[in-house]
């Protein structure tokens with residue numbers, strides 16, 4: 047409770063006033079959506095005051111600022127989170143109660159701003175929360191996509207993509223800032239002109255198309271500290287009457303083209319996770335938001351600093367994967383062509399300002415642009431990249447004389463392609479991976495040559511999540527219980543949560559903890575009944591895998607194991623079997639046919655299993671439609687088992703694994719990504735680890751793979767499971783799952799048979815699952831394990847991650863608001 051607006055009576059009055067003002071209605075006449083808007087305006091009113099104060103404090107104290115450059119910010123709903131961080135959630139809930147309104151229902155009116163695909167975008171959102179909470183000056187820089195991540199519907203077991211028109215009713219928390227609009231230029235050509243003022247040549251970009259970038263600001267509320275930072279996302283508008291001199295007014299065709307460019311550029315988020323969309327429009331999106339963000343950052347710096355050579359003392363740009371890496375050349379362009387620096391000075395500033403985070407080693411995600419496309423779309427920027435490359439190649443030659451292999455492997459321009467990761471590493475002053483294992487793989491394998499040449503740049507920053515959203519908001523019962531036992535410090539210092547360890551053998555605490563889990567399972571069961579029409583038993587083990595659908599994440603392994611269990615129960619009806627509910631949630635990229643087929647398989651297995659009376663409800667399979675941030679919060683709270691079963695070495699970190707852990711669900715997983723560190727924290731005996739190690743997988747890969755047919759030929763039960771994919775058990779169309787079947791057994795072109803080692807890991811996965819069942823039957827033992835997971839999750843707060851970025855990379859100053 048920090049402001050007068052959250053005195054209950056004043057709050058109630060304000061909501062009523064807003065309903066009247068916005069809709070000319072009385073509260074009783076307003077729809078829930080209208081009430082949602084009215085409540086948001088009341089909340090925004092408080093936020094705006096803090097926002098102004100924060101920005102004033104920044105002006106006065108002039109701290110260094112990080113610009114977190116990201117194509118994706120998967121924010122999730124803002125209302126509940128803002129109330130939590132304003133420490134006003136409970137008061138507002140009561141005030142609304144008194145008006146006969148339910149805050150949960152009102153929160154449910156908000157569209158999920160889904161300007162991201164999955165982990166990478168959600169990480170950016172958690173980072174903004176932590177930056178504000180830790181009193182650091184920060185901007186998120188991104189794109190205001192008209193359509194975010196598609197909404198998923200399941201029809202007849204298939205995924206259908208429905209456009210996500212999140213701005214349909216207006217988004218209450220955004221603020222349009224036309225006074226900070228910037229122009230961004232595409233296409234055209236570069237002229238060399240003699241500049242009499244300097245007596246040297248200058249490069250002039252001509253004949254381009256221009257787009258106006260208009261920023262929309264969203265407030266990022268820190269927890270209980272009055273800090274409000276800004277997520278600045280850029281909209282595109284046609285230039286029409288904006289700086290008309292920059293193009294030929296009379297050119298009708300060009301005017302139409304520019305209008306189309308503006309319309310298209312921010313239209314939609316590319317729905318690909320861990321996959322490069324090599325589309326011209328994607329590169330346009332990248333340059334669009336990068337150029338606008340850099341122009342704005344430099345304009346802001348110049349307002350109260352004279353010396354552009356000291357930019358790095360006040361500004362740092364963190365590139366969230368290679369998607370914003372064109373920033374390297376764009377910053378060079380601005381410093382040289384607009385600020386008048388020479389190459390060496392511009393390079394010296396740029397290489398102190400930009401840093402790069404790598405999030406994946408999946409080959410298909412590596413960004414490489416055809417030179418033809420790049421140079422046509424961004425001729426001046428491309429020229430600069432050529433020069434960066436020329437100088438870098440000279441450096442390679444100096445360090446490795448005569449070693450042309452190094453040039454081939456490390457050059458930024460090679461084989462007619464622009465390699466964005468190479469550009470990011472060459473220019474960046476820091477290169478980091480997102481979990482210990484991932485960073486080691488980068489150093490030893492993927493980026494070995496770069497690590498050898500510039501080891502000082504490389505560092506690890508293990509990912510984290512914000513406990514404010516994923517415990518305090520998402521699991522209010524557990525949050526209150528934790529606070530009752532150890533006080534509220536965990537909310538801003540998650541290391542405190544280890545104080546729960548003293549309760550893990552306390553039977554009363556165990557019962558309370560598991561009773562909360564049960565209530566959360568009842569809540570999820572209700573959601574599943576409403577959304578899927580499937581009744582699930584909240585006393586069964588809730589075994590959950592929610593994440594993007596990708597072959598490397600191995601949802602296929604999970605569902606094949608479900609088939610295996612089903613076969614076992616059918617064959618031995620008398621066998622001891624603890625009831626289990628397998629819960630899936632996953633979106634597949636629209637063009638990823640095999641991923642979509644796996645969704646269909648999950649739903650087909652669900653149809654058969656859920657409707658087979660003979661197994662007496664022992665096994666249920668549920669596919670939750672449209673998995674997203676808002677239902678994720680509820681799902682984590684209700685999970686008993688956290689499925690983190692990627693092929694070792696493939697999942698850079700994972701962050702869902704941390705959300706499950708915090709909510710008391712032990713990990714069933716491979717030694718991959720941050721799972722390794724989860725096990726370090728909680729102990730191997732409090733997780734269920736299986737499968738090949740990253741080294742073993744990489745070894746196989748370097749030696750041409752392995753032969754799944756040996757397993758198929760010798761393991762009857764596995765063969766039976768695979769046979770059921772194509773013998774009509776789950777579809778009368780025996781060809782429906784043929785591709786999945788083949789992918790496990792047959793080599794296909796360049797693709798190895800079972801390239802994600804599903805059969806190789808199957809038996810060890812099944813054994814780990816058996817251990818889960820045994821462990822769950824021991825009620826006290828399980829309660830202890832679940833509590834230990836919560837108690838050992840302290841490391842995985844994004845507050846810790848951000849503090850490490852600040853200490854090792856950004857060197858920001860804290861700012862306090864009086």
Ligand code: KOT
Pocket residue numbers: 163165166169318319320321322367405406411480509697698699700701719
């Ligand atoms: C790559 C290309 C396009 C869109 C997304 C990606 C992407 C996503 N690359 N890595 N990620 C995930 O990033 C998360 C945050 O660091 C990791 O936890 C996760 O393991 C990555 O797969």
